Amino acid sequence: MDIYLLEAIINGILLGGVLALLALGLNLIFGVIDVVWIAYADLVMCGMYMVYWLYVGFGWPLLLACAVAIAGVAVLGVLVHVLIIAPILGSAPINQLLATGGLLFFLQSFATLLFGTDFRNLGIRLPIIELGEIYISTARLLAFAIALVGAIALYFFLKRTFIGTAIRAIAQDRDIVGLMGVDQRRIYLVTSAIGGALAGLASCLLSLQYDVHPFIGNTFGPLLFMICVLGGLGDMIGGFVAAFIISQIISIVGYYTNTELAYVLAFAFFIALMFVRPRGIFVR
């Protein structure tokens, strides 16, 4: 096999990890609370600024900066729920879409106001691993591995704990869980915090690879929604797999042609699949 194609495939897998993590967060929130956080990618932007300012601005150790950013975005997630979603939970879904869509513009504009449109990076250059003739970025490998650990941790949390079981149950029948002692509002808060924490973790991993600027969310936000719809909104496993399908398409097509065409083809593939499987690739 073409050695550069193999490299492209590996890069595709590595790219898929962080997208899969974000798809899990978005699907978790959609499945449980039944809202789509349009501004989800922009929470990642906030997290990346947190990492940047704590690490570069205040000179904190990187791990501490990351830990605080994860907690910070988790708090942000709770605030999104309490301030924006909870007051309009009973209203038409379009209102919730518009409200979180408004948040997207708010966050992007606010970040521009605060930090300008400069591209900023952590200034960390992790080494490149050489495997024969294949070159792999350590930052990407690390991001992939940590994203996977995050996904596995989430899986065990949902599968093995009482709260996790309640989160899965509420996604299936939200009106009856009160009879089991589950306070719906509390589960929504926990879910929003987890969704935020996953975005926070993703922002740490992306900070190692990309510059942060107020519009960084736009570069992967649309991709993320495409992945979630492709996997079936609310279907966590479907979204997880779809992240790798899409990132493979982008990586392989990008290798043969260029990145722009790769995105065009990925979205074309998405539209075509929506005709065949409108409710997601793994719909039961």
Next chain:
Amino acid sequence: MLSLAAVSAGYGSFQALFDVSLEVSQGEAVGVIGPNGAGKTTLMRVISGLVPLRGGAMTLDGRSVGGLPAHRVIELGIAHVPEHRRLFPRLTVEDNLRIGAFIPQARARFAEQLDRVYELFPRLKDRRHQFAGTLSGGEQQMCAIGRALMSRPKLLLMDEPSAGLAPLVVEQVFDLVRRIRGEGLTVLIVEQNVQQVLDVVDRAYLLEVGSIKLAGTSSDLKGHEIIRKAYLGL
């Protein structure tokens, strides 16, 4: 144990219950019978906190429980097996039972209580890794009852446990109710299946258009003219 005094409740402008008074004592099994639309399910939902009280008072062991939300009521020892079972279909049997033990005092004794429920319903143990949605109707009812028992309740509310089940399975469900009574649990059961429920309970109330029309021991009610004519077809 449970006492309702002149309770009224409803949805929007529709009033479903009018001045309902009812008593359930420790260790008793009490039935509420009546036709479709009489307010039986509303009564159960009021007791478990899913539907708010509009008037009257409700006490459990002398403590006022009217107006508490459902997730607080179960902590006081009232578990509700809802109409149509309402299992989580794409959760395994064991996960359905796990969520039954969600309240703090039940979590601590989850493993022990799980063994008890499996002992009571060995079929559930055989099927513990299956999705609840794949169970037969009778097994689903076992799972729904098991889920309620996981919270270690003092009082079990059962809403139409025989609804939608084949006649043979209905027999099995009433056997289940007898077994639960054998465990010493207090039971309040709502049923349209008048003949069979009167064989299981000690006392019963007749609920019609939101009001209690009759009350008495099972044998009294079985002999009562209204019940014989309208509900037993004698």
